[in-house]
Amino acid sequence: MPSSRRPRSAPGASWLLKTATWGGVLFLHVPLALIILYAFSSEDKSYVFPPPGLTTQWFAVTLGRTDVWAAVTLSVQVAALSTAIAIVLGTLAAGALARWQFFGRETISLLLILPLALPGVITGIALRSAYHTLEIPFSFWTIVVGHATFCVVVVYNNAVARLRRISPSLLEASMDLGANAFQTFRYVLLPQLGSALLAGGLLAFALSFDEVIVTTFTAGQQTTLPIWMVQELIRPRQRPVTNVVAVFIIALTFIPIVAAYWLTRSGEDGSAR
Amino acid sequence: MSSAVTLNRVSCVFQSGGKAFRAVDQVDLEVRAGEFFTLLGPSGSGKTTCLRMIGGFTLPTEGTILIQGEDVTHQPPYARPVNTVFQDYALFPHMSILDNVAYSQMVRGVERAVREKRARELLDLVRLPDVAQRRPAQLSGGQRQRVALARALISQPRVLLLDEPLGALDLKLREQMQSELKSLQRELAISFIFVTHDQHEALSMSDRIGVFNKGRIEQIATPADLYARPATRFVAEFVGAANVLSGEGARTLTGHDSAMIRPELIRLGTESGARTGGTVAETQYFGAFWRLHVAVAAGARLLADVPAATGVPAVGQNTFLHWDDGAVHALGAA
Numbered sequence: 001m002p003s004s005r006r007p008r009s010a011p012g013a014s015w016l017l018k019t020a021t022w023g024g025v026l027f028l029h030v031p032l033a034l035i036i037l038y039a040f041s042s043e044d045k046s047y048v049f050p051p052p053g054l055t056t057q058w059f060a061v062t063l064g065r066t067d068v069w070a071a072v073t074l075s076v077q078v079a080a081l082s083t084a085i086a087i088v089l090g091t092l093a094a095g096a097l098a099r100w101q102f103f104g105r106e107t108i109s110l111l112l113i114l115p116l117a118l119p120g121v122i123t124g125i126a127l128r129s130a131y132h133t134l135e136i137p138f139s140f141w142t143i144v145v146g147h148a149t150f151c152v153v154v155v156y157n158n159a160v161a162r163l164r165r166i167s168p169s170l171l172e173a174s175m176d177l178g179a180n181a182f183q184t185f186r187y188v189l190l191p192q193l194g195s196a197l198l199a200g201g202l203l204a205f206a207l208s209f210d211e212v213i214v215t216t217f218t219a220g221q222q223t224t225l226p227i228w229m230v231q232e233l234i235r236p237r238q239r240p241v242t243n244v245v246a247v248f249i250i251a252l253t254f255i256p257i258v259a260a261y262w263l264t265r266s267g268e269d270g271s272a273r
Numbered sequence: 274m275s276s277a278v279t280l281n282r283v284s285c286v287f288q289s290g291g292k293a294f295r296a297v298d299q300v301d302l303e304v305r306a307g308e309f310f311t312l313l314g315p316s317g318s319g320k321t322t323c324l325r326m327i328g329g330f331t332l333p334t335e336g337t338i339l340i341q342g343e344d345v346t347h348q349p350p351y352a353r354p355v356n357t358v359f360q361d362y363a364l365f366p367h368m369s370i371l372d373n374v375a376y377s378q379m380v381r382g383v384e385r386a387v388r389e390k391r392a393r394e395l396l397d398l399v400r401l402p403d404v405a406q407r408r409p410a411q412l413s414g415g416q417r418q419r420v421a422l423a424r425a426l427i428s429q430p431r432v433l434l435l436d437e438p439l440g441a442l443d444l445k446l447r448e449q450m451q452s453e454l455k456s457l458q459r460e461l462a463i464s465f466i467f468v469t470h471d472q473h474e475a476l477s478m479s480d481r482i483g484v485f486n487k488g489r490i491e492q493i494a495t496p497a498d499l500y501a502r503p504a505t506r507f508v509a510e511f512v513g514a515a516n517v518l519s520g521e522g523a524r525t526l527t528g529h530d531s532a533m534i535r536p537e538l539i540r541l542g543t544e545s546g547a548r549t550g551g552t553v554a555e556t557q558y559f560g561a562f563w564r565l566h567v568a569v570a571a572g573a574r575l576l577a578d579v580p581a582a583t584g585v586p587a588v589g590q591n592t593f594l595h596w597d598d599g600a601v602h603a604l605g606a607a
Contacts, residue, residue, distance in 0.1 A: 172330050173363035175350040177377035178428065187380070191367045 032250060039243035047239070058240040068245060071228035078140070078224060079208035082147035083155075086204045087197055089148070090155030098163035116153040123149055124217030131218070138220025146218035147211055151204035158200030158264070159193060166192050199264040202256035209253065225249070276342065277432050277464040278304040278327055278355075283336030285322050296322040297333070298488035304432070304466055306341075309458050311467045313475040314485030315511070321436055323485070324468045328357045328434050341431060356425035357434040361441075362417045364409035370396070370420055371405040377428045395423035398457075415446045422457075432464045439474065451478055472512045476500065484508050500535075506604055509533040514564075514576055517604070522573045529603040536564060538600035539577035541586070547593035551575070553586050567592060 034049075042053035062068055096102075097109050115123055127146050136142060166189070174184040212226045219227065225245070232242045280302040287294045297319040304310045312320035325331040327338060329350035337346045345353050356377070364373050371392050372379070378388035396402055399419035409417055418438060425433060435454075439447045455478050458465045469475055475482050476496040483493045484507070492504040503509035509517050516539070519531040526549060527534070544550065551569035562578045563585045569575055577594060579585055586592045 167361060167363060169359045169361055169363035170365060172328075172350065173357070173359055173365075173424075174376070174380075176328060176330075176355075176357045177380065177424065178351045179376075179380040180349075180351055183380045187376075188365055 035243050035246045035250070039240055039247050041240050041243075044238050044240055058238070058244045061238060062241045062244040065241065067223075067228065068241070071223050071225040072245075074140070074222060075209055075225040078143050078147060079205045081144045082151045082208045083201050083204045085144070085148045086151035086155040087201050090152045090200065091159050091193070091197060093152070094156050094159035094163055098160050099168070112156055113153055115149040120211070120213030121217075124214045127214065128217040138218065138222070140222060142218045142220070143215055143222060143224065146214045147208040150211075150214070151208055154204045154207060155197065155200035158196045158203075162193055162196035195263045199260040202260040202263075206253050206256055210249065275306045276303050277306045277308065277340070278302070278466065279339040279342075280323070280327075281337045281339070283323075283326060283333045283338060285319075285326060285331060286334040295488050297326070299336070300488075300490055302483060302490065302493070304464055306431070306464055307462050309455065309465045309467065309478060309480045311469060311475040311479040311482045312485060313469060313472060313482050313512075315470055318485035319488040320468045320470075320485045324357075324434050324436055324466060327432075327466065328355060329353050354430055355432040355434055356428065356430040357436065358418075358421045358425050358438045360436045360438065362409075362421040362438075364417055364420055364424070366409055368408075369405065370401075370407050370409065370412070373409065373420060374424045374427055376424060381428070391427060392423070395427050396420075398426070399423045414441055415450070418442065418450065422454075426461070430463065432466060433458075435465060435467045437468055437470070439469075439471075447474075454478065476512070482512075484511065486511075502602055503533065504605060506531065506533075509602075509604060514578075516575050518573065519604075526569075527601045527603075529601070531604040533602045533604055534575075534596060534600050536576035536578040537562070538596050539575065540595045541565075541577065541579055541583075541592050542595040544593050547595055549575075550591060550593040553588050553590050553592055556585055556588060565592070567594060569594070 038047055038051065039058060040054045040056060041047070041051035042055045042057075043051055093108075093112055097105060097112075123146070127142070127149070131138065131142055170188055170192070171184055174188045175181075179187065210226050211224075212230065215224050215227055223231070229242055229245065232239075280300050283297060283300045283302075284295060285297040287296055300319070300323060302323075312323055314320045322331055326333050327340070329345070329348060329352075333346060337344055339345065340353060340355060364370075365376065368376070371389060374392040374395050375383075375388040378391060383391075393402070393405065396405060399422050401416060401419050401423070404412060404416060404420070409420070412420065418441075421438070438454075439450050442450060451474060454465070454467075467475075467478065476499075479496055481493060481495055482499050484491045484499065486507045492499060492508050494502070494504075499508065499512055503512060503515075506517050506519075509515045514536050516534045516536060517531070518526060518533070523529055523532050526532075549569045551567040553565055554568045554574065555566040557564040557566075558581070559578075560581065562581050565577045565579065565585060567575045567577055575594060
């Protein structure tokens, strides 16, 4: 977008706005910069500013720590599985709610979105007491189910918005031309829905990956990465290791979110025409 | 001639908000093989629902639908030997034009080289040979219309269903497509079932027309029959302009309880031998003719179309109206 086309505002307002904008951006991102800085700090007991010295030794230390790797692996597994469950269930729910009128449709729609709106503590307590009542022992799977509750919503929201924009006659045309339900899904619906599902899936993955509250309530002896970090901060030993891991997470979360942003954008461009 | 599509006592009832709405009410219909049949009616009259039931997108509440003698009432769209051209064309936006046209061959497992060759033939048929690699978004409305036609025709359906396919086109393009569709239908010798609310379109293209009103068929006839001998008041007024008279005025002027005279069959003349006379209340210019609104006795107004070449009386002048006995068409009690 050429910036020269935009009208320039009055100098006074512009100065104030610029200051406020930069202030906001700094407020949001200076802490992130500090995290990255402390990943290189030579002081390992506490955070002092400025750091007494800079070193890259913590990256090597982090690589050697098996508890980090266990936590990362667990988090990736949990996020991948809850995202997979969310994509299947979210798409199915979106399909039912976007297309058909039936009794209780609005209620189901509201109930589906609720887990995202509810405080995580409530979801956590609810799941914990449900597991307890049903005598389900805490495990990897209890975490996955806990995360899936809010991951489904993210996928559902993306899918339902896209489905509502797809003309029903596209699906009718496909069936009219001889395609059965599976072929219609494969060749018409999925390509139309694909970028929305990918975007929803990436967001769901990112949400699950850094979830603390629900995980705290639904995990037994399992330690996901965010839980590991909280524990790590409580005892001051090799503190910069936490920062090294944080730097990795920043990178890991940033990539899918940017990707999701671009993918939904291109999807909208394609279907808007 | 054999029957291509038969509807026996077909009804379609929609439930909405606890209320039942009979979109199609006990329709009997027979479309012959090779016929251009039009379902004509105002919006909400049930014509599109009728077409959707033949295509299989809406299931009838009661009645049976036969295509080429075979009962397809409960068959899904993909099992029926008919194809549809949708109102919004419904081209797949993520596929090239070639893939769009080849789609029905692709899902039937025809190998790529064969189906693409066939798709190119169809694009030639609709005179769009150069757009194969483009996307639907890069085409004009008229071009998309032709692609939709090619796509629907590739698997050689015996019946083609067209749901107001020309509605989105501008007038000039629409007239051109009307004659193209008609000649395409003759060339392919298959049945076209065409839905429209445009009576000009219906009259100029169809072999026969079924006129819909409130879910029922009022009349099925050839365009000429429909125009000259409408069965009901609704048909008389919906197809073309008409002077529909009823009650006392009808009896004095025509001798029938209810009758219709087309405006172009009324002439202006002198007092001697005039059927009636009155004051010109309004004149409208249509290019080829003037339409006069003449206020005659008993508060009735008659429309009279007079050729533009002849002079017309000014508003407020008195004039006398003449017509032949044959111009009067008696309408049924309905």
